[in-house]
Amino acid sequence: MKYQTVIGLEIHAELCTESKVFCSCKNGFGFSPNTNCCPVCTGLPGALPVLNSKVYEYAIKAGLSMGSKISKYSVFERKNYFYPDLPKAYQISQLEYPLCIGGHIELELNGVTKIIRLNRIHVEEDAGKLIHSENKGSLIDFNRCSVPLIEMVTEPDLRSAQEAVALLEKIRQILVYLGISTGKMEQGAMRCDVNVSLMPEGSSVYGTRTELKNISSFRSVFAGIEYEVKRQTDILEKGGKVIQETRRWSDEKMQSFAMRNKEESQSYRYFPDPDLLPITVTPEYVQSIMAKLPRLPEQRIKQYVTEYNLPIYDATLIASERETAEYFEDCLALYNKPKEISNFIMSDILRLIKGQNQSLKNIPVNPKKLTDLLKMVSDGKVNVTVAKTVLEEIWKTDEDPEKAVVRMGLMQVNDMAEIEKIVREIIAQNPQAVEEFKAGKSKALAFFVGQIMKATKGKANPQIVNELVIKLINI
Ligand SMILES: [Zn+2]
Structure with a gap:
């Protein structure tokens, strides 16, 4: 049986605001570990988050540029889970009331225009970074905790690895154009989760999907999808069933590995963050941002x-x-x-x-x-x-x-008499080339022009030189 590949992306982009999303710590790349953190972003007891309004401005810019509707009312929620790089044991994100709803990106591929729909764009905070070292064990850098992120979730409209990469390139270009993200994938400023499933060609019922988590280069996205398509095709052709799960992609092994069964959003026990008020965005404010878009x-x-x-x-x-x-x-x-x-x-x-x-x-x-x-x-x-x-x-x-x-003494010589003098000299010095020119060899003309330009250090007007060479040889 022939299968159709179905892909949806969840793209995370770090926003390049001066400070983090809920505290005044510096937001940047390449600082010494744990030098840009405070009680808020490391989740110490009693610390309270305050929204950086620039983050909302940047996220609205992204939404407007991608045709999303900007919500008048949006809410931050706590997504609860434990991970060593997440000291609060929850991530502040948006679920029920995201900032941007819908939208689309136009892709131009092999001369065909295709519309990829966006489901939403929401604002959230990044987690810290675990550094696994062979002799020191695992180390944690909290600098990245609470760096602002937008997550752009597409509908499952992509049909090949090539389309997925083209979409990522397009989104990256838009974000960099807007000046809201560096787009530097090598610094982790853009990462994505890739959902891949197969369905029989001609069908409209999606198959079971797997999710490749946290991929941070175009090359890996491409290779990961190709691998996953092959793996799922093999399972289906042998009469097996694809299991819905989260998988890890390894660049070294060029393979994906099962990590955990895919969790649903209820597993995270989302609830509105009691420390952050719902955000109201007025149409005037959105209009003022629209006016500033490049x-x-x-x-x-x-x-x-x-x-x-x-x-x-x-x-x-x-x-x-x-x-x-x-x-x-x-x-x-x-x-x-x-x-x-x-x-x-x-x-x-x-x-x-x-x-x-x-x-x-x-x-x-x-x-x-x-x-x-x-x-x-x-x-x-x-x-x-x-x-x-x-x-x-x-x-x-x-x-x-x-x-x-x-x-530099390079003013062009347009003086006919002066150029003519030089042309005559060069013609006199090269009788053989004159014969070749007369015999119809076009190379000879180029030779003369080259010699004359050399003699004038490139200053002669080439048009005049051309005309004079032809005129004087043919006399
Ligand atoms: Zn902080």
């Missing part, structure tokens, strides 16, 4: 292609990161030549910034300088090759492009 990649790509005539490749690349898109748009406001700007951003700016750990916001070649340089190209003051050299120079020196061009 335009997302999809909208930008559409505009770049339809209004600015950029090729889809350029548009997608420029819009993929918010800083690149904003840099591009700032340039465009100063110089209305989209393709010239995107060419320089893609081939030069992104190359120069690569590996420098710099932000496009504070690179030495700001939009004003880049567009001044591009204007020099269109005014015939430098050619494109020289402009690239100048760009690298002013990246280092922080000069104005025009000053740098003058200082």
Whole structure:
């Protein structure tokens, strides 16, 4: 029998607020263990949580960007369970009244658009971190306790490992764009639980699902799903039954292992946290957040292609990161030549910034300088090759492009007489190439242009050089 894979994801993303969700401890990555904790986040008796309003603002941004309805009324509940990295023995989360309800993400895969529905987005706190060491036993770092999380729960709309990874990439891009999460999976800022089940092709009744817990890389999500599909197919084909359970994925062994039977929400004995009031969100507040939302990649790509005539490749690349898109748009406001700007951003700016750990916001070649340089190209003051050299120079020196061009003696030579003199010299020195050119070898023209550009240190106007070579050889 042929089976259809059915996948739903529960995606956790850490929000990058300054402080934690219920106390004023610093929220960040890479601090010495147990240096960012207090009585509240370590659950000492009598300590009381206070909601960080930034967390709600960030979560509403996520909800609005994913088409969710923002609840006017939401409630924090205690999810009770014991784990060594959870000193309170409960996690503050949301169950009955989550902040965001519904929503959807559009996926573009192999030229087909697919809508993946969201069930909800709720706010909760992270647990601490257990570090298992061979000689010191297991150690606990409480820094991560009460780091704010949003959990995005999808409907079981995904049908392959490829779709699941594409959805995660899309969500990651949105969160980073909004500036509400670092999206750094290698630092644990995004993790997900993957629910996988199989049903006979053509059926609409879902099979029994298993849940792969806490996976923290795209690669593992992909491998985990592929493995689980194969494992469940083998069971079903042998006439067996898939057991509903939670499984652990091992990257080393590339296998999943049974952890425990899947618990239902009642096992956690959820109840409203008596220390936290229900939250009321007014439509005006939601509106004020909506007004601050940045335009997302999809909208930008559409505009770049339809209004600015950029090729889809350029548009997608420029819009993929918010800083690149904003840099591009700032340039465009100063110089209305989209393709010239995107060419320089893609081939030069992104190359120069690569590996420098710099932000496009504070690179030495700001939009004003880049567009001044591009204007020099269109005014015939430098050619494109020289402009690239100048760009690298002013990246280092922080000069104005025009000053740098003058200082480097690279102003383009447009003087016909001056160029003609050099062209004549080069032609005289290369009789064999002249013969080849006359015999119709197009390579010979490129040779001449190359020689002349070399003799003028790249300063000659290439168009004039081309015309002159053809004219003077054919005399
Ligand atoms: Zn704290």
